[in-house]
Amino acid sequence: MRKQIKPKPEKKTIGRRELVSFPQLDIENIEAKIDTGAYTSAIHCSDIHEETLPDGSRIIALDLLDPSHPQYNHKKLEFKEYDLREIKSSFGEVQERYVIRTRIKFFNEEFEAEFSLSDRSDMKYPVLIGRKLLKNRFIVDVARKNLAHKFKIKQKQK
Secondary structure: OOOOOOOOOOOEEEEOEEEEEEHHHOEEEEEEEEOOOOOOEEEEEEEEEEEEOOOOOEEEEEEEOOOOOOOOOOOEEEEOOOEEEEEEOOOOOEEEEEEEEEEEEEOOEEEEEEEEEEOOOOOOOOEEEOHHHHOOOEEEEOOOOOHHHHHHHHHHHO
16 A cells, blocks of 8 residues: 655745744734744743642743833733743753743744743843744745744735
């Protein structure tokens, strides 16, 4: 019996920076740095801590972004499903970070991805998109930026 070969989905080209949205987190058009050197994607959070609920289950609670960010929405978020993993920082040091799964939107397409939660207040971009999210979906053109947002604008004009 011959194995049927499925065509691979066409990869979209993205730039070195993109505007992305997080529908489940109520964040629209936030600037993300595309980083092919990073394996895991990350999102800026503050006040990240574990809490024990009255039934004994554990959650992580956090503020998405921080009050100094223009898109900070004052919402405290809680996640029942999360991991604690060792992740290598951009400085090469291993840190324990919480990792969540949430939906991200590029080019009017949504998909679920993992994000480590970290304080990125000293970084220029609050969101970092790593190789794990990019793999088999996107090609990065470092000479360009905001291609997903430009695509969205063109779609609205049609």
